[in-house]
Amino acid sequence: MQSFRRLAKPVSYALITGVLALSLHGPAARAAMVSTDQIVGAQQSQQDRSKVVALLTREDVKTALSSRGVSTADVQARVDAMTDQEVHALATKLDQMPAGxxxxxxxxxxxxxxxxxxxxxxxxxxxxxxxxxxx
Amino acid sequence: MFALLALAGCASSIPQTERVLADAHAYPKPVELATVPFYPQEAYQCGPAALAMLLQVAGVDISPEQLVPQVYLPSREGSLQIEMLAAARRQGRVPYVLSPHLETLLTEVASGHPVLVLQNLGLSWYPKWHYAVVVGFNLPQGELILRSGLEARHVVPLATFERTWARGRHWAVVILPPGRLPQTAEETPYLAAVVPLERLKHWREASQSYEAALKRWPKSLAAMLGLGNSHYAQGEKCEALWAFRRAAREHPGSAAAHNNMAHVMAELGDLHNAEKAALRAVELEGDKQPIYRQTLDDIRRQLAESAPGKTPRVSCPEPAGIRRKSVAHRRADIR
Structure with missing residues (x-):
């Protein structure tokens, strides 16, 4: 976590660019369609900021899964299939979660x-x- | 602390079992979903095994071995709940977490839906986390039937099951074929379970799920917009337009509905109506959301650039039954 903090700043610039590219996924191809996620989440004003935070967290979770034995080939797709809330939950309490x-x-x-x-x-x-x- | 609490709780109370058995006449006959396949688990692999059983029923031909790299976490010798849900999404299926009640679980099984459960078969201070699939029950006998571990048909007293399940915080999930709703689904949680499919670009399955949601909750704004967005993503602009139109008509106060409708109208070449819709979105929430203003500016720019009368325009005649008022049906053509 500590080393992650130090890296966070330079890495975040690259990631923000990534976010912008990612945010093109789905219906938001043109100026601004409102995504279903925004409607169900209903917190549009915080979307952009939380998107950046979520992306940083995703990297965190990827590292966490890799260090727990998941092969690097599988990590990306596994984290991609999670929602922002799930990623956040994993980032904060993975080791307290039950593993069946x-x-x-x-x-x-x-x-x-x-x-x-x-x-x-x-x-x-x-x-x-x-x-x-x-x- | 939680461990102590759970230990204190497990020894005595089985409130849900008592409630269900007191009401046992609701299901006088045993229920058993005999067609649910069984995969005996390999070491530590009850997660992939249980998940494969549910996915097979949901129409996905996948084996536990194929699921191991998707859910298994080696250092924990097990699979996390979040990853079980995520893996279902990767196959284009909607994992729906049930409300934590035995009655809900029984209702789903009685509706033909096997239920994935997390149990702690050990004790709170010595947890043994385990996934199993509920495939039946016999209330007169007070029993539940599970596919579990190496047992294709593990019959367990309801009281014992409740204790092991309560230690797993009553976690239960159904995974169904696209377009089929859990019997006990609730509107907002269900839609929240569908949305993540969009992220994975499972647009077809998402639109089928929104459609099913609209059949059960015909007024759901999120389902209408989700349907429109997922059709749009598949390039089905007319279908998207119908969904957004319906949303704007039934929820005239929704700026998002007008905004998205404006986009599709503009892309179909109907710039005048697009401008009206975009303006409506700006009037509703333009001060809060700069994107609505952006949509309007974008459309006005296109209006200014297009030579009058020369705009290619695709019309989308609504199929019968979509709206009650009769409209002048236009033929799909390009002028």
Whole structure:
């Protein structure tokens, strides 16, 4: 983050040029069609500024994904498919977010715990555990 | 802190299950979507597997292996929710996050829509995050049926499911073929879920989704403008014009509707009407939005440059049923 800050200024000029090129995507081909995003987002006045911020954040998230093992070939398309809000969320709390992975490795642990909770009548997983009447 | 809270919560309360079971007569018969395919997960790959099951149902022929480079995050040995949504968009599908209620989830399944869920199968202080697909339920038995991990048909008590699901903050998603709305979709969240498709230039699927949204919410301004914008992006200017016209007619106070209509009119050569529409946008919000003034100036410049009577003009006769008032139908021609 720190080194990113130092780089931010020179890089941002290049990026602003990029934004202008990017903002040509979609219906805004001519002077000014209003995009659906602006209508649903309904915050037009802040659009341009937040676009620059969002683009800088996108670079941040790309770096974050790369450093977590995503190949550089895949990073661009993955970040492109995210909304500005999603990019912002990832930039700020990626490591606190749940990553759905493997349930298999934990089955023994869950088995023991659920065995206990079943017997307590808190869960109802195993038919062979005598459960208190519920429902 | 959250971990402690969740731990405290998980041991006792299952309010949603109690509510649903108290109302079990709503679904007296078991429901099961047997045709949803099953992909057993590879190590750590429940995300790609679960996502592939939903995408197959949504008409995308894609395998879990193909989804791994799109969602899997190696250092976390798992897949993030945001990336699951983003990957669905990359296939031109609208991922819709459901409201966090068991009833909503059951309604979708009963409507034939499998539901992707995030569960924490472990405990809050020892999380084991896991994606599964809800494909059925049996309320008289108090059970839910999942495609999960290596099990094609994992039957779990509703109460247990609620606890594991609550630890995943009740996250549930449906992904449907383009133009098909989730049964429980709400207007603004649904449109907000469609808009990101535009960014990826999935214009066809976006316009199909806006069209479906308009069928359910005929007054939706955002859906009309989205429809117009997505048609415009595909070069379908007449269709775009109809959508913007409808928006301007039903929401006369929308400057955006008039502005976008003005653009399309100008491109179709109807500069006089374009000027009127652009002027309307400026009157409405010109002081707040410089772009409306820009549109007007642009059109006036074109008006000044074009020799009178020589403007090529394409007319777009509206198909029957688009507007109630009968209009003098013009033939599409170039004068």
């Amino acid at each position: 992975g493997d349930a298999l490795g934990v089955l023994v642990l869950v088995f023991i715990i659920l065995l206990i909770t079943d017997a307590m009548g808190i869960t109802d997983i195993f038919p062979f555990v005598k459960k208190p009447a519920r429902r």
